[in-house]
Amino acid sequence: MAQFDEVFDWVVVGSGAGSMASALLMKQAGKSVVILEKAQWVGGTTCKSGGVMWIPANRFMNPGEDSLEQACRYLDAVVPDGPDSPGTSPARRRTYAVEAPKMLDFIVGQGVKMERGSTFWPDYYDELPGGVKTSRTVTALPFDKNELGKDWASKLRQGFLEVPVRLDDGMKLPFMKHSWKIKRIFLKIALKFVAGKLTGKHWVTAGAALQGRMLKAVLDRKAAEIRTGSPVSELIMDGDRSVGVITARDGRPWRVGARLGILINAGGFAMNQAMRDRYMPGTQAKWSNGIETDTGDMHIELAAKGAQLAQMDQMVGFQMSEAPGWDTDYVKPGTQSTTGKPHAIQVDQTGVRYMNEGGSYEEFCENMLVRNRTVPAIPSWAIMDQQYMDEYGVAGKGTAKKNMEKWLASGWMRRAETVEALAALIGVPPAALGGAVARWNGFVRSGRDEDFHRGERAYDNWLGDPFFKNGPNQCMGTIEKAPFYAIPIVPGDVGTYGGVVCDCDSRVLREDGRPIPGLYACGVTTASPMGRVYPGAGASVGPSMTFGWIAARHAAGLGNQFG
Structure with a gap:
C-alpha cells in the first residue's frame, strides 16, 4: 500500500468549473477535498471563456x-455515434440531459447567482429535430471579485x-x-463601471x-483546500486502482492520497504543439485562446496508466485572424462575427467560396x-x-473609421477598387473571386443561399445584424460597393476537445x-460527451460542471441524493 504525506477523501486536479461543482457536492456529503491547480491562478480555461452553460430544460x-x-x-440528431466517437453515446447524452438541470439547481442552491444567458441564443443546429430557436443557455451574473478578499481576488484568473x-x-x-434601448444599456453599464471604480469594486x-x-x-x-502552483506529475496506483497523486509542495514531491477517488479536470493540450502535430495537423498553438498551462500533461499520464484516449483530433474551433497586436492580445481576435455579418463571404486560396460563413465556430x-x-485554405480570405x-x-x-490606415499599413488588411484587383493582392485567381462574389450577390437578391443555405437557421441570423433592412434575412448582404477588402482567416480555437473516454458516472x-x-x-480532459x-x-462548460458533479456523487456513494 502506498505511503502518503497526507490524505483527503476527494483529490481534484485542476480548478475549472467542474472541479468547483464536485467540491461543493462533496462538502454536502461531509467529505474532505483538495483542489490542486498547476497555475498560479484559479479558474482554468473556464475563467477565460464566455462561461456559458448549455443546459436543456433548465430552471430559467x-x-x-x-x-x-x-x-x-x-x-441524437446532431451528434453521430460511431467507433471514432467513443466519448459519446445515447446513454451518456441522456445522462447529461437528465442531470444538467439538477446540477444547475444544486449550484444555484449553493448561492451561485445565475440567469438565462439570453432569450435568443439559438442552438447551433436549431433546424434539426428537437432544436431550440430561443435559448438553452445559462450564465452567471456579473461579479465583483473583491468579494473574494484581497488574497483570493488576486488569484482569480483574468x-x-x-x-x-x-x-x-x-x-x-x-x-x-441603431437603438435607444441599447444606448440606455450602454449608459447603465458605464455608470455602474464608474461607480464601481469610485467604490473599489472590480467587476x-x-x-x-x-x-x-x-x-x-x-x-x-x-x-475544499485550494492550492495553486501545485502541478500533478503522476497518478499513484495500487494494483489497478488509482489511490493518489504526486504533486509538489515547498519544492519537493508531495504524495496526496484519495480515500474516495480522484477527479482529473486538468484541461486539454491546446498549448502543446507536438501533440497538436500528432493529433490535429494544420493547427497552431499560437492561434489558440487556451491558457498557458494547457499542455496535455494529464492526457499523457492517464494514457500511461491505461486509459483510453479518443477524439484527439477534435478542438473547439474559433476562427481568428492575425490582426495587428494579435500575438500579445490576451484573447486572440475571433472572426465569427466578421464572416457571419452581411456584406461578407469567405473564400479559399483558389478564390472559391466553400462553406456557410455563419453557424457553429467549431464546424467552421x-x-x-x-x-x-x-485545396489550400489556411489561411482563407474574408x-x-x-x-x-x-x-x-x-x-x-474596432471600426474601420478609426483603424483603417493602421490596418492597411500593417499589410493585414488588403484594399482595392475592384474585386479583380483585390484578388491580385491576395494571390487568388481574379475570375474565380469575381465569380464567387457575383454568385453571392445573386443569392442575396433572390433571398436564398443555394450553395450553403446561410440564413436558413435561426443561429445564422443571430450572428448577423438584427437591424439589417436590405434583405429577407439578417446575415446576407451584397458585396458590391467599392472599395473591396480582404483579411486572412485561420482555424483558431478555444481549446482541444479530445481526451479520456468516460462512462455515465464519469469513471475513466x-x-x-x-x-x-x-x-x-x-x-x-475527456473525449467530449458531445462527440x-x-x-x-x-x-x-455545461458538461464539465455536470460530469464533475456526477463524479463526486458517484464517488461519495450518494445515488440520486442531491439530484
Whole structure:
C-alpha cells in the first residue's frame, strides 16, 4: 500500500468549473477535498471563456419551452455515434440531459447567482429535430471579485471581459447606434463601471464571473483546500486502482492520497504543439485562446496508466485572424462575427467560396481543416466591401473609421477598387473571386443561399445584424460597393476537445471498456460527451460542471441524493 504525506477523501486536479461543482457536492456529503491547480491562478480555461452553460430544460426557461425528450431528440440528431466517437453515446447524452438541470439547481442552491444567458441564443443546429430557436443557455451574473478578499481576488484568473455587463447585453452593444434601448444599456453599464471604480469594486463577467462565484461558494463553505502552483506529475496506483497523486509542495514531491477517488479536470493540450502535430495537423498553438498551462500533461499520464484516449483530433474551433497586436492580445481576435455579418463571404486560396460563413465556430474551423487537405485554405480570405466597413467592426479590432490606415499599413488588411484587383493582392485567381462574389450577390437578391443555405437557421441570423433592412434575412448582404477588402482567416480555437473516454458516472475507462477504480474525469480532459459536434453555446462548460458533479456523487456513494 502506498505511503502518503497526507490524505483527503476527494483529490481534484485542476480548478475549472467542474472541479468547483464536485467540491461543493462533496462538502454536502461531509467529505474532505483538495483542489490542486498547476497555475498560479484559479479558474482554468473556464475563467477565460464566455462561461456559458448549455443546459436543456433548465430552471430559467419558460414552461413548455423545452423537455428532456426534446433535448435528447436534438442531441441524437446532431451528434453521430460511431467507433471514432467513443466519448459519446445515447446513454451518456441522456445522462447529461437528465442531470444538467439538477446540477444547475444544486449550484444555484449553493448561492451561485445565475440567469438565462439570453432569450435568443439559438442552438447551433436549431433546424434539426428537437432544436431550440430561443435559448438553452445559462450564465452567471456579473461579479465583483473583491468579494473574494484581497488574497483570493488576486488569484482569480483574468477574464476576457472585466466590466459590469451581462453577457447578453454586451453582445448587443455593437448595434448601439441603431437603438435607444441599447444606448440606455450602454449608459447603465458605464455608470455602474464608474461607480464601481469610485467604490473599489472590480467587476468581471462571463467565465470569470462564473468562476468567481463558484470560488466564493467553495470558500464560504470551506468546501475544499485550494492550492495553486501545485502541478500533478503522476497518478499513484495500487494494483489497478488509482489511490493518489504526486504533486509538489515547498519544492519537493508531495504524495496526496484519495480515500474516495480522484477527479482529473486538468484541461486539454491546446498549448502543446507536438501533440497538436500528432493529433490535429494544420493547427497552431499560437492561434489558440487556451491558457498557458494547457499542455496535455494529464492526457499523457492517464494514457500511461491505461486509459483510453479518443477524439484527439477534435478542438473547439474559433476562427481568428492575425490582426495587428494579435500575438500579445490576451484573447486572440475571433472572426465569427466578421464572416457571419452581411456584406461578407469567405473564400479559399483558389478564390472559391466553400462553406456557410455563419453557424457553429467549431464546424467552421473543421470545414477549413477539411478543405485544406485538398485545396489550400489556411489561411482563407474574408471578402468584404465598403458597406461592411461603414457598418461593422472587424475581427474584434474596432471600426474601420478609426483603424483603417493602421490596418492597411500593417499589410493585414488588403484594399482595392475592384474585386479583380483585390484578388491580385491576395494571390487568388481574379475570375474565380469575381465569380464567387457575383454568385453571392445573386443569392442575396433572390433571398436564398443555394450553395450553403446561410440564413436558413435561426443561429445564422443571430450572428448577423438584427437591424439589417436590405434583405429577407439578417446575415446576407451584397458585396458590391467599392472599395473591396480582404483579411486572412485561420482555424483558431478555444481549446482541444479530445481526451479520456468516460462512462455515465464519469469513471475513466481502459481500452477494453473497464473503469479504472477510483479515477474520474470531466471537462476537456475527456473525449467530449458531445462527440465531434458542438451543439450549442456552452457545450463544454455545461458538461464539465455536470460530469464533475456526477463524479463526486458517484464517488461519495450518494445515488440520486442531491439530484
